[in-house]
Amino acid sequence: MKTIRIFIASSSELKEDRDQFRLFISRENDRLHKKGLYLELIQWEYFLDAISDSRLQSEYNKAIESCDIVVCLFFTKVGKYTAEEFDTAYQVFKNKGKPKIWTYFKNAQINTGSITDEINTLLAFKKKIGDLGHFYTEYTNIDNLINQYRSQLDKFLADFEEETKLPSDPKSKEPKEIKNTFNDLLTPNLLKAIAKYNRKAGDFLSANSDWEENKHLVQTAKRIIINGYVGVIGVQIRKLMSIGEEEYSESKMKRYLENCHMTAKRGLQLICYALISSLWDHKVKNEVNFSGPQQDALVKFFRNAAEEDMLAFSELLKNLLEIYSANKLEFLISEAMDLLPLLNEGSKFQSACEYLNQLPKLIQNSSFKLSDCLESEKNLSVVLEHLGFLAEYRMISINEIDFNQQRNDEEGLYLHNYTFLDGEIQANNDQNKVRRESSPVISHAVILFKDNYRKNINLDPFIIDYNGLALTGGSKICFYSFCNTYDDLNLNFNFIEDNSRVVIKKSNNPKPSDSDLNALNRWLSSKENRKDMNFDKVYSLFYHAKKSLTGIEEETTEDLF
């Protein structure tokens, strides 16, 4: 006979409901004993008689820990003991994933005359458990309560039987106690991986060999990683660290998996886009020859009418690195060349990519478990460790360039307005900075560089700052996703913060020709026109790059500028 222990907590005003509930449980037992199940009801009246005051709390804890289900009933007030019982149960649940807590609020008419101050205890409690994300239901009368309870109990019993049927298979059972181990692997691995590229991380490690013992230092380490990896990757790592801090829930696991996948993908995308962008520069200078398959890979990328998956990006990366290697082309991120041998099937890096690539399917089927999260973290760690060199690079979004030369100044100053892109950029718009230079630089672009700001990779039109182009202030970094090749030729980008779609289309607002200077000046004086000009430029750059690298010319890509 299997015993399911049910603890019932309620205030004294619901005595009647509680008695009815007890009757219901005994009726259920008549039915369940045939299945070898027994519901044991633990109620506080019995309980208080049996124990002394001084041991109350520990006795509660013990009793609740031994229970499978805690039922809490509330009406117009929340008694001190009931609240404590709930807190105890919730604490135990958080640590062990057990007992299930089912909370019911009675929603029935009350005589306003009977309302006392205690109603506030109810309101406060409702809000509190709402804030905890705890789910509760309402019942109107005892029949309604029993109906709801019965359906929840049936579901519980079905799960219970399922679980107890397969005790021999150790894999099918999640560890009993769910300890929050999220990021426990990722944090030290990434910190070590970036230590040699990022001074802050290196100094931190050498000064605090025991950092893992100290919670404050762990949090600091996480922040160093978030801001250490080049901006767009940091944005993703921030999300992983944040999800990691959350309490255990289904949604936490799901989002952790989603973001493990997205982080790895953004890493591959970033290197691919940097390589393509530079390749275009080399191509313009006629330094490049492609083999047939290499050409095909580029055509596939430019024509794709849906976003490529991770494996397609790793394939593209392989082709690009081979082009660079065969043509002996220079590439600013020279460390990336070391990735080439890792892109073969069976390598640890490639296997990790393959694992992460199948996560969206797993999420879609809702067939994930806690162990999948740990496995994903391990694989993501492999990918990011190999991209550790990115910690040496910085990304900025260049906005407008101001020129300032006043009377008797021998030379003018160029004031470069830029935004520093780090892992917290989307949440912190206070990164707008000005840099004084003696010459201009290409504006309205996201650039990647190591130490020398002038020696950079211009990522336009593959990575853009939508807000910079729209002249609205702030940054909205978007990654190129796919283009409507077989439709209206619009370009689709993804906003890295929430992966939402941003569409860039050609405006119907052509810039007047350079020959009509008055008309041109008038046109440029409007901010709306300059905004259209900026987006049209992204659009035409993409098709220029496509033409240059694949030889394919779209009919509608006549140059407006």
Next chain:
Amino acid sequence: MKKYPFKFLDSYDKEDRNVFFGRDEEIDALYEMVFQSSIVLIYGASGTGKTSLINCGLAGKFQPHDWLALMIRRGSDINKSLEEALNNSGGKIDLDSKETKWFDEWGDESGKSNEELSAIGKSIRAVYQNSFRPIYLIFDQFEELFILGTVAEQQLFIENVKGILQSSQPVKLIFSIREEYLGYLFEFERAIPQLMQKKLRVEPMTLEKVKQVIVGAASFEGSNITIKAGEEDSVAEAIFQKVKGGKKSLTIQLPFLQVFLDKLYLNITGDESRQTPAEFTFARVNEMGEIGDVLIDFLEDQVLNISKTLKSKYKDLNIELTWKILSPFATLEGTKEPINKKELIDRLPELSKSMVDDVVAAFINGRILRHDENSDTYEIAHDALAKPIAEKRSVEETALLEIKRLIKSQVGVKEEAREYFTEKQLAFIEPYLSKFQPSKEEREWVDKSQKFIQEQKELATKKKLQEITKKKRERRKWFAIVFAIVVISLGFIVVREIQDRKSQIEELQKDLERQMRLDRTQELLSLVMKGRGEKYENLSDSVLDQILLKERTYPLDSLIEIKASVSPSNAGGENKNYTMWLDVPSFRKDEIKEVQYNFCRGFTDRLRVSKDPTSSFAIGYLGWGYCPTMRIDVILESGDTIQRNFSFERYFEENPPID
């Protein structure tokens, strides 16, 4: 379980995002702005749903790991509330702590070095590093800082905001303010120029949006509301028209819509638990009465119900008292004012605590009042309710509030900077002083002012008397000289013109007559004075002279008295003739322009004016009721106003009615 999609007077939060309709454009715009600036300002009229737009609309756009919202209401002090909100989220910092000192060495271009961080910046960093979620500090009902906050509180807040912005932490600030208070942000914007750069106006609900709300609420899965097929548009339009009432407006107020929808639902189902499914039909909507101010109707219903229900427990409780218990929750201007239990009890000293507690609990249950746990204050659920509450106040209550404000405004500053209350203010304050409990300091300041005024008066009188005596002495001197000349001249005439004796006698006779005339004037004067009432009878000439002197020279407001007389109606019955007039020396009447008699609630003409000096500015009416206390404004030709209160209650105590 089916869900009831309306929220009544509560705002929507993240959990309600599948029942929040009609604000998609605003939500998108707000979401965009959040990525364009560290500060976003949301403004709009009261009841347009600003709070819901943030808590439900914007919050719903974020994943849990991208959004750590701290809602901050002013409470008793916005800076304390901010600190408390941060502390509760793990932002409590030990300023002397050394554990993170080493972090300083690595300040980089992202400006995250520890050194420059203000205390609040450190606190924010601690909150962030607790969860790595970007922090959104949401200052809801921000106007409270300007309506209720002190200048010092506002200035400290500006400093705090600067500290937050300079902290380079992932934190954003969202301010939500009623649009009529936008002007108050002037100083704030001067200090924080980006305050107004990204701002969103939440428009009132148009017909199109109302349609989205109603159709949306009825069509989402799990809603217990449906609209009769084919009637979606007409139902929405009819609801819009009903809520709009007779007003020539293209928009309606959201709380009105919510209360209306709730009422409609209850009319259809009668189910207070709001679980029974309901079908909205055009016919059903049309059955609803033409409701101008649904919300106010609703409030009045609640007051009535609560008064009735609690009557069994508290015999004294009536509708007026119930309104009175609500009164402290509204300011003089009719906006809401959050207060805690203690303040409430203090402001209602004559009521029993348990009665106030029960009434407040009943209003919470009826969703008229709301309890804010963070600040432990109670407040009216919606601004739209504050106005009717303020309007229900008696003249006396309003006056009491005005007096309290007057006293607070003086006593609130340092003693060196205070000004004494003027005589006029004291006259206004005094009758009410016993009705509320001024603090010791306040009481002392009133006493001091009284003393000061008394001293000033005595000084003035003394000065005047001195002047008069001086003038008299001069006059006497002058008379003596003239007299001497006359005597000399007479002597001269006696010697020189003895033959003119006859004419001399005639002249003496004339003198005699003059003297008799003078005597008659004195007699006439005492007759006139006696005619003015008992208190002038049996007074010696010199006393009468003194009274006249006083009446001629003293400031008018020390001479004015309000008089009344009540006599049974000639026609019999309950009606009586009420007459009120001004007792003022007749020769000073020309200084008075008009007298305004302010009647209490219940009278059709609440303000009656007399400009007629010949009737001593009297007014009269025939009726059965009177105001317990009336305020009378005497408007002087000089433009000044003298205020007097007249208590009919006292009058009837002194002059019991004779039937």
